[in-house]
Amino acid sequence: MMNDDFAGELALATLGCRAGVEPGAEYENSPPIYLTSSFCFDNAAQAAARFAGTEPGNVYSRFTNPTVRAFEQRLAAMEGGEACIATSSGMSAILTTVLALLAQGDHVVCSRSVFGTTVSLFTMFAKFGIDTTFVDPTDNAAWAAAMRPNTRLLFLETPSNPLTEVSDIAALSALAHAAGALCVVDNCFCTPALQRPLALGADIVTHSATKYLDGQGRCVGGAIVAPAALVEQKFFPFLRTAGPTMSPFNAWVFLKGLETLQLRMDAHSRSAAELAAFLQQHERVARVFYPGLADHPQHALAARQQSAFGGVLSFEIKGGREEAWRVIDRLALFSITANLGDTRSIVTHPATTTHGRLQPAQRAEMGIGEGLIRLSVGLEATADLRRDLQRALDA
Ligand SMILES: *Cc1c(COP(=O)(O)O)cnc(C)c1O
Numbered sequence: 001m002m003n004d005d006f007a008g009e010l011a012l013a014t015l016g017c018r019a020g021v022e023p024g025a026e027y028e029n030s031p032p033i034y035l036t037s038s039f040c041f042d043n044a045a046q047a048a049a050r051f052a053g054t055e056p057g058n059v060y061s062r063f064t065n066p067t068v069r070a071f072e073q074r075l076a077a078m079e080g081g082e083a084c085i086a087t088s089s090g091m092s093a094i095l096t097t098v099l100a101l102l103a104q105g106d107h108v109v110c111s112r113s114v115f116g117t118t119v120s121l122f123t124m125f126a127k128f129g130i131d132t133t134f135v136d137p138t139d140n141a142a143w144a145a146a147m148r149p150n151t152r153l154l155f156l157e158t159p160s161n162p163l164t165e166v167s168d169i170a171a172l173s174a175l176a177h178a179a180g181a182l183c184v185v186d187n188c189f190c191t192p193a194l195q196r197p198l199a200l201g202a203d204i205v206t207h208s209a210t211k212y213l214d215g216q217g218r219c220v221g222g223a224i225v226a227p228a229a230l231v232e233q234k235f236f237p238f239l240r241t242a243g244p245t246m247s248p249f250n251a252w253v254f255l256k257g258l259e260t261l262q263l264r265m266d267a268h269s270r271s272a273a274e275l276a277a278f279l280q281q282h283e284r285v286a287r288v289f290y291p292g293l294a295d296h297p298q299h300a301l302a303a304r305q306q307s308a309f310g311g312v313l314s315f316e317i318k319g320g321r322e323e324a325w326r327v328i329d330r331l332a333l334f335s336i337t338a339n340l341g342d343t344r345s346i347v348t349h350p351a352t353t354t355h356g357r358l359q360p361a362q363r364a365e366m367g368i369g370e371g372l373i374r375l376s377v378g379l380e381a382t383a384d385l386r387r388d389l390q391r392a393l394d395a
Helices: 012-019 044-052 066-079 090-101 118-130 140-146 169-178 229-242 250-257 262-282 297-307 320-329 361-366 382-394
Strands: 083-087 107-111 131-135 153-157 182-186 202-206 222-225 287-290 313-319 346-348 372-376
Touching: 012 066, 012 250, 012 262, 044 372, 066 222, 066 250, 083 090, 083 229, 090 153, 090 182, 090 202, 090 222, 090 229, 090 262, 090 313, 107 118, 118 131, 131 140, 153 169, 169 182, 182 361, 222 229, 229 287, 250 346, 262 287, 262 313, 262 382, 313 320, 320 372
Parallel strands: 107 131, 107 153, 153 182, 182 202
Antiparallel strands: 083 222, 202 222, 287 313, 313 372, 346 372
């Protein structure tokens, strides 16, 4: 059906529907779910060869499962990467990346505006002798100044959460390579539908599949897309041994999510752009953070490295926590929940939820104030969402 030579010529929407899946013995058109923990062998010699890896084939679903493999192959094709390994969550994708590649004495430079739990995870590695320096994601000179002789990894997320700061993937990849380090991009907010970090020079892409890859708020999962040599020699042996494995059921959900990814990301982006413009002219709003706005500090960079501006935006309401909470509580069409990237729109108060574990000084340095509200714009009709925001703000 699809070979690798052909894959490079196909648009992302086509890869999302077609890559990674061949009809099976039953000629089914929708991929089956292989809910089995282990696989049988014809004889003892074949079992030995499969375990040794001298004969390809399934062994045990901690590290080989056809449904999980279909998801991995489809996502790798969409990111334009050679290989992919699926993981049990977005956090375990980052955990696997670090534990498989780094050792005691190594150093990481990380954007200070990454997902809150990612900051906690990199901070946790210090007790194993892996130190991290956190820097302003938009200040290339700060990244360069933070480099040490033992720096092995640069880690970033763009646009960032919740302030949508945009990092220069090409420049930071070049900085990493000049120092013999690798550049890792968490591509959760854009997905390959809007941004392909590997084509811009990054070495590795990580995902929280929980967000837009599923896109309907059903499952927790993650993935790493990387060169085949890294997957075979580093990530696969770690996954096989440590077991941060994606379940076949979740892989099937994500596989089907990828079929509508381009369509959804374009629709999320259109709606978010319209709501950002609406919020910007509202008298109770002090500032809107969305890379699609012409006055966003990295608007030009975002326009260069993304095909659209995504479905997440934040805005600062005049006043503080009390005013922000009142607006949040008055919204009828936005769920108050911790997720993002769902068909259902979501509203979050970062200072007291996703970023509540940080010290007030850390939050202030990041620019996350008490009046800040984050929206993950879903797939409801934009006009309904705009009316809902209008009502909540005017009340
Ligand atoms: C949610 C999220 C993660 C963590 O993913 P889980 O699937 O919740 O473990 C990592 N990075 C970003 C940008 C996220 O939004």
